[in-house]
Amino acid sequence: xxxxxxxxxxxxxxxxxxxVRRESSTASTLRLDVAGWPGHRAGQHVDVRLxxxxxxxxxxxxxxxxxxxxxxxxxxxxxxxxxEVSTYLVNDAVAGNHVEVxxxxxxxxxxxxxxxxxxxxxxxxxxxxxxxxxxxTHGSAGHPAPMRxxxxxxxxxxxxxxxxxxxxxxxxxxxxxxxxxxxxxxPPGRVTPAEVEEHTLPATSRPSVFVxxxxxxxxxxxxxxxxxxxxxxxxxxxxxGERSSP
Amino acid sequence: MSEPGVVPRHLDGNAAAGALAELFGTDIxxxxxxxxxxxxRAAMAETHAYVDGPGVVLRCHACDSVLxxxxxxxxxxxxxxxxxxxxxxxxxx
Ligand SMILES: Cc1cc2nc3c(=O)[nH]c(=O)nc-3n(C[C@H](O)[C@H](O)[C@H](O)COP(=O)(O)OP(=O)(O)OC[C@H]3O[C@@H](n4cnc5c(N)ncnc54)[C@H](O)[C@@H]3O)c2cc1C
Ligand SMILES: [Zn+2]
Numbered sequence: 001x002x003x004x005x006x007x008x009x010x011x012x013x014x015x016x017x018x019x020v021r022r023e024s025s026t027a028s029t030l031r032l033d034v035a036g037w038p039g040h041r042a043g044q045h046v047d048v049r050l051x052x053x054x055x056x057x058x059x060x061x062x063x064x065x066x067x068x069x070x071x072x073x074x075x076x077x078x079x080x081x082x083x084e085v086s087t088y089l090v091n092d093a094v095a096g097n098h099v100e101v102x103x104x105x106x107x108x109x110x111x112x113x114x115x116x117x118x119x120x121x122x123x124x125x126x127x128x129x130x131x132x133x134x135x136x137t138h139g140s141a142g143h144p145a146p147m148r149x150x151x152x153x154x155x156x157x158x159x160x161x162x163x164x165x166x167x168x169x170x171x172x173x174x175x176x177x178x179x180x181x182x183x184x185x186x187p188p189g190r191v192t193p194a195e196v197e198e199h200t201l202p203a204t205s206r207p208s209v210f211v212x213x214x215x216x217x218x219x220x221x222x223x224x225x226x227x228x229x230x231x232x233x234x235x236x237x238x239x240x241g242e243r244s245s246p
Numbered sequence: 247m248s249e250p251g252v253v254p255r256h257l258d259g260n261a262a263a264g265a266l267a268e269l270f271g272t273d274i275x276x277x278x279x280x281x282x283x284x285x286x287r288a289a290m291a292e293t294h295a296y297v298d299g300p301g302v303v304l305r306c307h308a309c310d311s312v313l314x315x316x317x318x319x320x321x322x323x324x325x326x327x328x329x330x331x332x333x334x335x336x337x338x339x
């Protein structure tokens with residue numbers, strides 16, 4: 001029944017939180033145990049459904065952070081101030097809790113090791129989550145093509161996966177929008193078109209480009225990237241909305 | 247760059263992947279849809295999605311016309327997709 005294994009799971013499934021790791025002052029990574037998880041592709045997400053005692057439900061999408069092929073189901077959630085689902089998952093959820101998930105979802109905002117081209121990743125805030133799945137997948141496969149990350153984040157405390165990003169060395173550039181770490185020359189501020197040009201693979205190398213983050217950030221980056229000559233057909237974007245963590 | 251002071255409210259078709267899979271029985275974010283109004287052809291993931299109303303609305307990212315909208319209650323789904331001329335769904339081998 002090889003075919004059955006590839007059928008998408010459309011039903012809500014119970015998932016048990018098996019581990020909660022603090023990722024930053026406002027974000028946590030949650031490991032989920034989902035019976036019969038079929039595996040996922042880097043860039044995919046799951047819908048998470050919470051049900052209150054009175055039957056009220058809330059559904060939100062969360063990207064998978066773990067590498068494709070790792071067998072792990074991990075999401076990283078950053079709190080949206082006042083947010084219904086994110087504050088519960090980050091501040092209250094503990095190992096042993098149950099949630100419902102639907103997924104893995106997404107067949108377009110995905111990167112597979114079979115793609116031989118160089119890859120440029122552009123993240124705004126928590127938009128780094130699916131891109132980290134791509135970096136982890138790329139790293140564990142020892143993929144020969146370059147994969148670079150440009151990561152815009154409000155301040156050093158909000159950086160997700162700080163150790164792993166540091167280990168990427170010059171394959172990653174972190175730019176701060178509100179507070180820069182002490183001793184950096186760049187004043188905090190939005191990423192400029194000149195900075196995008198300086199810190200990303202040139203359009204002439206024809207990279208696949210993945211952009212993810214708050215909607216305003218994504219729209220701005222799409223304009224900059226096409227302005228730098230990237231083929232719009234090679235750019236894939238995922239918008240988290242304006243109330244996701246910037 | 248987006249207009250200063252204008253907060254874009256939309257998500258994109260990726261955010262609707264789960265709800266779309268419920269309608270179509272498979273993930274269609276990679277399916278190519280053609281807009282009735284302007285003829286633009288794009289992946290369903292590239293549509294602009296509005297999910298904060300009572301249902302979901304997907305608009306063409308080129309001309310902003312409504313491609314699809316639907317609302318689901320416990321027993322009934324109402325779906326309108328006259329703005330979508332065609333959709334090409336390729337199932338993985
Ligand atoms: C494809 C996708 C992947 C995401 N991945 C991550 C991630 O990895 N980590 C992370 O921290 N955040 C992620 N987000 C954002 C996340 O889904 C929530 O929007 C965020 O956590 C705020 O939810 P809340 O309930 O705390 O806030 P609320 O204030 O209660 O809601 C915030 C916003 O979510 C919108 N919303 C409501 N229902 C839905 C729905 N069904 N689908 C989409 N949006 C809805 C509302 O319109 C509101 O503007 C992702 C968003 C998308 C679209
Ligand atoms: Zn159109």
